[in-house]
Amino acid sequence: MHTMPSQTHQNLVLLFRRHPHLAFELAREANLQLSPSHEQIYEVSSEAEDPSRIEAPLRSDVVIAGTNAGEPVDAIVVEIQLEQDEAKAWALLFYIASVWRELGCHTWAMLFSPRHAVLVWAQTRLYPRRPELAPLVITPDxxxxxxxxxxxxxxxxxxxxxxxxxxxxxxxxACACATIQAIIQLAPPDIERYLQLVQTSISQDDMQEVRDQVPTQVREHLSEWELESSLYRNGLDKGLEQGLEQGREQGLEQGLEQGRQQGLEQARGVLHETLLQLLQARDIEPDDSTVARIRACTLLDQLQAWIVRAGTVSALDDLFE
Structure with missing residues (x-):
């Protein structure tokens, strides 16, 4: 059964697409026998026709080519692997052969995974009897x-x-602090995708320590991004969508209004819980009166402002200033 790629997988694919030189830098450092230099390095089509199944072309994650005098001289097939998959053994060879045939140049495979077990598997068990066929595996070293x-x-x-x-x-x-500051300072077009990769790669405790260490301006930007990320945005959208769907099913103006109100109520509930969870995650335990004040608030803008502020304050008294 075909499964949809995860957000982490897609974001890593995007990273290599946006930075094609990175694959060639890593290949050189791993002593791959590339040409001494390239006039241009860029992404090329990753789709390949399977001779046995023409109706279902295969697609690798990313293919990067290096050219000289306008002609491809080297190519690297980059695969992002989150799980062990025995079918990848023949797929990688197929990708290499297809790109080599299409571009007419030497082609290598590179595999990246955020999971140590997958890296070990790719190095030692993907081609147990033909280790020379193994792709270049990007290991932590x-x-x-x-x-x-x-x-x-x-x-x-x-x-x-x-x-x-x-x-x-x-x-x-230390890695996350430096990287988050660099991402926010450089502000690339896909800033939220890179922040997601950083945040999901470390523990919640480490992420809290990062928030405490980065400068205030970075912390505020990070809090705003977290507010717009999955917990807040998905919850808000889901609440409104569910409420409006209920109204649409009734097909009446009264039903739509009722659905809108229900959606807003659900959205408020999401924001209430988000704010309380964020305070607890930062070791700021809200007392009963604070909980009551938060739950009594019905203004989405006010709740949003409190959530942003909760990412930077160090004491409960500063939340409502």
């Missing part, structure tokens, strides 16, 4: 922790990958 803002600013894409690979280790907080 190929991307050491990037823990300074200067380094993260010089190569933001690599900094994001360093958090993904080292987010459960001793350098998690």
């Amino acid at each position: 190929l991307i050491p922790p990037i823990t300074t803002l200067e380094h993260a600013l010089s190569n933001m894409a690599r900094a994001v990958l360093s958090v993904v690979l080292h987010g459960q280790g001793p350098d998690a907080v």
Whole structure:
């Protein structure tokens, strides 16, 4: 059964697409026998026709080509792998052969995974009897922790990958602090996608420590992004959608109004719980009167403002100022 790619998978694919030089940098550092230099490095089509199933073309995640004198001389098929998949053994060979045939140049496969077990599997068990066929696996030693803002600013894409690979280790907080500041300072078009990769790669406790360490301006920007991310936005949209759907099913103006009100009520409930959970996550335990005040508030804008402020205050008394 075909499953939809996860958000993390799609965001990692996007990272390599937006930064095609990164694949070639990593390949050179891993001593792949590439041409000495390339005049241009860019993404090419990743779709390949399966001769046995012409009606169902296969598609790899990303294909990056390097050219000289206008002609491709090297290509790298980049695969993002979140789970062990035995079918990947023949698929990778098929991708390499298809790209090689299409571009007429030497082609290699590169595999990246945020999961250590998958990296080990790809290195040792994907081709147990033919290890020479194994793809270049991007292991943590190929991307050491990037823990300074200067380094993260010089190569933001690599900094994001360093958090993904080292987010459960001793350098998690330092990596995340440097990378988040670089992302916000550089403000790339896909800023929210990169922030998602960083946040989901470290624990909640480490993320709280990151919030405490970054400058106030970065913390405020991060809080605004978190407000617009899945917990708030998905909950708000879901509440409104469910309420309006109830109204549409009734097919009456009264039903629509009732549905709208129900949707708003559900949205308020989401914001109430979001604010209380955020305070607790930051070790700011709300007392009974504070809980009552929050739950009594019906203004979405006010609740949103409190949530943003909750990401920066250090004491409960500062929340309602």
